[in-house]
Amino acid sequence: QKEVEQNSGPLSVPEGAIASLNCTYSDRGSQSFFWYRQYSGKSPELIMFIYSNGDKEDGRFTAQLNKASQYVSLLIRDSQPSDSATYLCAVKNSGNTPLVFGKGTRLSVIA
């Protein structure tokens, strides 16, 4: 059973702070790693994709991947109240295997 683990939260951070979201996965064959944001009552939307060890930055978001430790994280700089949502980590093997999702971490940014 492939597992993706996330702390369910809630994670509360003040506006302007850095939010750090973490995810671990069990399958060493995992190749691609995704972060989705899901607002309450809405469908998930992709915010970051990473497949190489190291950091990948996109605006205020940075994804970090460490395959040796089977760990992927998402940093959100200058957090805004509009970042308040559930963040889902998803993992994929090669080929046509579907994404495996974690339970998500609920982030609350306090103004």
Add this chain to the structure above:
Amino acid sequence: NAGVTQTPKFRILKIGQSMTLQCTQDMNHNYMYWYRQDPGMGLKLIYYSVGAGITDKGEVPNGYNVSRSTTEDFPLRLELAAPSQTSVYFCASSYPGQEVYGYTFGSGTRLTVV
């Protein structure tokens, strides 16, 4: 460009009833997926398809059936609904080799079985 369209958006079923959740995409995506999301939980894969005529079970297929007769449509059938099937159902699609774009999700169907 409509993307992924799911119908209905909401439905209440009685125990033992059956229904079909519809999913249509207009992006010519080969791959389509059905996930369910229980409150406070992540997405669990029910069934997926890599092309017309090809379907495969996911993590939680019991109580569900699917078919894929065309590239565009991937309906999910619930037979003999049970309270444990109360959930939000998401259909998604993707194109092989375009992982950087992730999945395109529909808006979801909120199903309650009473």
